[in-house]
Amino acid sequence: MATAQPHYKHLKEKSVSIVLAPFSGGQGKGGVENGPDYMLKHGLEKQLQELGWKTSIKEPLKDTNYEELKQTATEKSATSKTKRGDLVGEATKKIYNTCKNEIGDDFQLTIGGDHSIAMGSIAGLLQRYPDAGIIWIDAHADINTVTTTESGNLHGCPVSFLMGLDKENYPPELQWIPNQVLKTDKICYIGLRDVDAGEKKILQENNIKAFSMYHVDRFGINSVVEMAIDHVSKGNKDCPLMISYDVDALEPSYVKCTGTMVKNGLTLREGFFICERIAETGNLVALDVVEVNPELGTNDMDILDTIMAGCAVVRCTMGETLL
Numbered sequence: 001m002a003t004a005q006p007h008y009k010h011l012k013e014k015s016v017s018i019v020l021a022p023f024s025g026g027q028g029k030g031g032v033e034n035g036p037d038y039m040l041k042h043g044l045e046k047q048l049q050e051l052g053w054k055t056s057i058k059e060p061l062k063d064t065n066y067e068e069l070k071q072t073a074t075e076k077s078a079t080s081k082t083k084r085g086d087l088v089g090e091a092t093k094k095i096y097n098t099c100k101n102e103i104g105d106d107f108q109l110t111i112g113g114d115h116s117i118a119m120g121s122i123a124g125l126l127q128r129y130p131d132a133g134i135i136w137i138d139a140h141a142d143i144n145t146v147t148t149t150e151s152g153n154l155h156g157c158p159v160s161f162l163m164g165l166d167k168e169n170y171p172p173e174l175q176w177i178p179n180q181v182l183k184t185d186k187i188c189y190i191g192l193r194d195v196d197a198g199e200k201k202i203l204q205e206n207n208i209k210a211f212s213m214y215h216v217d218r219f220g221i222n223s224v225v226e227m228a229i230d231h232v233s234k235g236n237k238d239c240p241l242m243i244s245y246d247v248d249a250l251e252p253s254y255v256k257c258t259g260t261m262v263k264n265g266l267t268l269r270e271g272f273f274i275c276e277r278i279a280e281t282g283n284l285v286a287l288d289v290v291e292v293n294p295e296l297g298t299n300d301m302d303i304l305d306t307i308m309a310g311c312a313v314v315r316c317t318m319g320e321t322l323l
């Protein structure tokens, strides 16, 4: 059976806005803000052009106010136990405004940065495609609330904020997120294997669809991806789709430069297959690639492996096929 060449049916032309989100405030380790720079230096933009994309770059965080804020950001917001809520709130709001207002009919490709940036990219995408289904590829569920988070790191919370869970306890700076912009039945996870007790409860109580590594072993990656697409599409064969891809979903031996590694992850082929198969539907409109942290490498090979994996995820999502 021949592989269909992805054709991106929701786009007027093959044009992509690359939204740079060099941000690390959603967690405690420095370096993840350099992910976009490293991926661009590795030739990401040219690789997309070779796949037939017209490219443009957007930099929502490049302005003085944000730089000033970064200097004065506090470890904890005064009214919340989450860390750096002021900084995360300001950065994600800027990303949101760009994704909502400046993408036009382009494919939305957001390069992080830590996973907190998905509050901006997904909320923004859902303003343009309110019915879009989100497929969240990750070792973690990232659905802690202000109440359940143990670390206080907001990169472990973006999904709950997008769903409006525990809204009464939001840090004030994150009140901008449109209420319940993401419906609990319009997201599906693949790759989970490190889920906090509080998160498990949230997933169960809200009936949120999730395929852990158990399900990948049980059904195989092909069936899991089909079930994920079916779940978020709700019977609409033209349902716009977005992938939010945390590279820590992949087995750590392939991706050593990421902040929260968990063993027994997706193989590289499984990780790429997810993107290739979803692209093949023609329904993709957006992708996040997050948590590439070049500064966590102990040698050049580890850094290169991680950057290459990140770039390959982008290419597999944006039309590269094996044949």
Ligand SMILES: [Mn+2]
Binding pocket: 115, 138, 139, 140, 142, 155, 246
């Ligand atoms: Mn994540």
